[in-house]
Amino acid sequence: MTSQILVQPRASLGEQGRAQGVHSHSALWHLCSPGNAPLHDKTxxxxxxxxxxxxxxxxxxxxxxxxxxxxLRLFDAARDGADWREAVEIIFGFDVDAHPERAKRIYDSHLARARWMSEVGYRYLVQGRFVQ
Incomplete structure (x- = not known):
C-alpha cells in the first residue's frame, strides 16, 4: 500500500492559530504559499x-x-511516518533501488535542512534575509 505524500497546511496563521501555539513550519506554509494563500492543490x-x-x-x-x-513535503512525510525510500522516490523523483546510499544521503541532508528551516530558518524568511 502506497501512502500519499502531499503536504497539507496544518493550521492558519490567524489569531486562533497563534493563540494555540502553531508550530513554526505552519508559518512556513504562510510565507511559502503564492500570495500567502494556503497550498490545497493536490497536483x-x-x-x-x-x-x-x-x-x-x-x-x-x-x-x-x-x-x-x-x-515542507519532507518534513510532513517524516512527521507522518512515511518510509524514507518512498519519500525520496515521490518528492525527488529519484530511483532509490539504483542508488540506495545516495538516496539516503539526499533524504537525510534535505530533511535536516527542512528541520533547520522550521526551527531557525523561518526567522530569516520573516525578516527577508537571504544570501545569493
Whole structure:
C-alpha cells in the first residue's frame, strides 16, 4: 500500500492559530504559499533541480527558496511516518533501488535542512534575509 505524500497546511496563521501555539513550519506554509494563500492543490509540484545535500549555512539561500516546498513535503512525510525510500522516490523523483546510499544521503541532508528551516530558518524568511 502506497501512502500519499502531499503536504497539507496544518493550521492558519490567524489569531486562533497563534493563540494555540502553531508550530513554526505552519508559518512556513504562510510565507511559502503564492500570495500567502494556503497550498490545497493536490497536483504534484514540479521537482526543482537538486544537489545530494543542500547548503549547510546559517542563512536562507536561493537553493532553500527553490526547495521550500520540497522541505515542507519532507518534513510532513517524516512527521507522518512515511518510509524514507518512498519519500525520496515521490518528492525527488529519484530511483532509490539504483542508488540506495545516495538516496539516503539526499533524504537525510534535505530533511535536516527542512528541520533547520522550521526551527531557525523561518526567522530569516520573516525578516527577508537571504544570501545569493
Amino acid at each position: 504534484m509540484p514540479e521537482i526543482p533541480p537538486y544537489e545530494d545535500s543542500p547548503p549547510n549555512v546559517d542563512a536562507i539561500t536561493d537553493y532553500d527558496w527553490r526547495h521550500r516546498i520540497t522541505y
